[in-house]
Amino acid sequence: MEIDIQKKVLEANETQADKNRSFFKEQNVFVLNMMSSPGSGKTQLLCKSLNKLMPNVRVGVIVGDICTRNDADRLEITGAKAIQINTDQFGGDCHLSANLILASAKELGCFDLDLVIVENIGNLVCPAEFDIGEDVKAVVLSVTEGEDKPLKYPLMFRVADVAILNKIDLLPYLDFDAKLVVDNMQQVHPHLPVFELSAKTGEGLEPWLEWLKIKVFEKTGK
Amino acid sequence: MEIDIQKKVLEANETQADKNRSFFKEQNVFVLNMMSSPGSGKTQLLCKSLNKLMPNVRVGVIVGDICTRNDADRLEITGAKAIQINTDQFGGDCHLSANLILASAKELGCFDLDLVIVENIGNLVCPAEFDIGEDVKAVVLSVTEGEDKPLKYPLMFRVADVAILNKIDLLPYLDFDAKLVVDNMQQVHPHLPVFELSAKTGEGLEPWLEWLKIKVFEKTGK
Numbered sequence: 001m002e003i004d005i006q007k008k009v010l011e012a013n014e015t016q017a018d019k020n021r022s023f024f025k026e027q028n029v030f031v032l033n034m035m036s037s038p039g040s041g042k043t044q045l046l047c048k049s050l051n052k053l054m055p056n057v058r059v060g061v062i063v064g065d066i067c068t069r070n071d072a073d074r075l076e077i078t079g080a081k082a083i084q085i086n087t088d089q090f091g092g093d094c095h096l097s098a099n100l101i102l103a104s105a106k107e108l109g110c111f112d113l114d115l116v117i118v119e120n121i122g123n124l125v126c127p128a129e130f131d132i133g134e135d136v137k138a139v140v141l142s143v144t145e146g147e148d149k150p151l152k153y154p155l156m157f158r159v160a161d162v163a164i165l166n167k168i169d170l171l172p173y174l175d176f177d178a179k180l181v182v183d184n185m186q187q188v189h190p191h192l193p194v195f196e197l198s199a200k201t202g203e204g205l206e207p208w209l210e211w212l213k214i215k216v217f218e219k220t221g222k
Numbered sequence: 223m224e225i226d227i228q229k230k231v232l233e234a235n236e237t238q239a240d241k242n243r244s245f246f247k248e249q250n251v252f253v254l255n256m257m258s259s260p261g262s263g264k265t266q267l268l269c270k271s272l273n274k275l276m277p278n279v280r281v282g283v284i285v286g287d288i289c290t291r292n293d294a295d296r297l298e299i300t301g302a303k304a305i306q307i308n309t310d311q312f313g314g315d316c317h318l319s320a321n322l323i324l325a326s327a328k329e330l331g332c333f334d335l336d337l338v339i340v341e342n343i344g345n346l347v348c349p350a351e352f353d354i355g356e357d358v359k360a361v362v363l364s365v366t367e368g369e370d371k372p373l374k375y376p377l378m379f380r381v382a383d384v385a386i387l388n389k390i391d392l393l394p395y396l397d398f399d400a401k402l403v404v405d406n407m408q409q410v411h412p413h414l415p416v417f418e419l420s421a422k423t424g425e426g427l428e429p430w431l432e433w434l435k436i437k438v439f440e441k442t443g444k
Contacts (some may be wrong), residue, residue, distance in 0.1 A: 005227045005231070006313055009227070037259045037260045037261060037344070037346075038259045038346045038368075038371055038374070038375065039259060039364070039366060039367025039368045039371060065374050066347065066374060066375060066376070066377070067373060067375075067376055068370065068373050068374050070370050070373070070374065091228055092347070092351075092377060093415070094316065094345070094347035094348050096333055117285045121347070122259070122346065122374070122375075123316070123346070123347055123348075124259075124260045124344065124345070124348075125314070125316035125343070125348070126316050126343055126345075126348070129314075132377065142261070142263060142366065144364065144366040144389070144392070145260055145261025145264055146260075148290065148292050149260055149261060151289060151290050151292070152260070152287050152288060152289055152290050152292065153260065153288060153289075153344075154288070155288070155291055155314060167366070168292055169395075170366070170392070170395060170396075173391075173395050174392075175393060
């Protein structure tokens with residue numbers, strides 16, 4: 001029974017995601033969906049990325065959490081407009097769904113933007129199942145989480161278009177094999193591009209941002 | 223619609239959880255449900271705990287993952303019997319439900335045990351909603367995950383009977399305020415017991431194990 005219900009919920013979401021995709025195309029805006037476990041450093045990565053991308057790239061952010069608007073407050077310090085979605089009013093949902101994204105994108109005013117970044121709820125499982133009409137899905141994994149996560153949570157790495165291995169500044173203090181985690185990611189998703197970086201120190205940030213800017217240009221011409 | 227469906231699924235789970243609780247009482251076995259984000263160090267904590275608890279406390283483990291039996295293999299090195307549940311055959315479920323636990327507990331043979339530890343799927347959201355008939359829920363948070371997680375994922379900390387702050391060996395290399403995270407946990411759940419430890423170095427392990435042994439004794443007299 002539970003699986004049938006899930007299927008219906010996912011189908012309804014897919015229909016809305018297709019509508020979102022048409023809307024984003026009309027607005028000529030690129031949408032990046034950033035997903036990860038709680039505490040992998042998504043918000044810090046976004047803050048550092050926004051500081052480097054703006055004002056040349058006009059970016060707005062939609063950020064999902066069950067509770068608090070901590071992340072929107074942190075992101076707005078960069079000067080970007082940020083819309084906080086709290087899912088506690090929708091039963092404490094563990095993912096962002098396509099209908100929530102469309103309403104927030106309209107509130108964000110995406111006709112003035114080149115890039116909308118969605119920071120999804122910290123969860124390595126459920127957000128992978130919910131298409132939001134994005135152009136690119138990124139998964140962030142931190143080096144503190146262990147090398148086996150791509151094998152244990154394969155759907156997330158299979159649907160991702162790009163992976164970011166964050167917190168490489170901590171490598172000297174961990175028993176963590178960065179080559180092994182990249183091999184595991186690419187075992188699940190052959191040729192997945194992986195950027196190794198530290199949002200904290202800024203090391204490795206540029207190649208990731210170059211990759212992203214090329215993707216935005218390819219879609220929007222901007 | 224989605225919220226109504228969730229409610230029905232949760233009600234069915236609650237009924238099964240009550241049956242599990244009766245079963246565990248008949249068997250005179252204590253059940254601990256251990257939950258956290260992916261990569262917080264649950265498996266390492268369990269391996270170290272099992273090494274110290276056994277053979278005086280007879281422990282069996284049920285471990286949930288979407289894919290792989292990596293964790294069961296790691297846990298069995300301690301000599302404990304470990305049953306691996308993979309939810310990819312149930313639609314890639316993001317939590318362990320009560321019906322899966324009963325079947326696994328029977329397979330584990332819990333009449334011979336004092337303590338069954340369930341290592342839940344790495345997810346700070348959904349497992350908090352699914353009672354499995356356990357005696358105690360523990361949440362593990364690692365110091366790399368940020369101080370705000372109890373405020374952003376309040377249900378998990380509200381339902382937990384005990385919290386473990388893991389990876390304190392990394393504190394010198396992080397901007398992390400351990401006092402603030404404990405305050406945040408206890409803001410969500412007043413008087414929540416919190417054990418600060420490093421499963422890797424063993425620091426702080428004893429007070430946590432003493433607490434657990436007392437709980438097991440209180441229920442089972444063993």
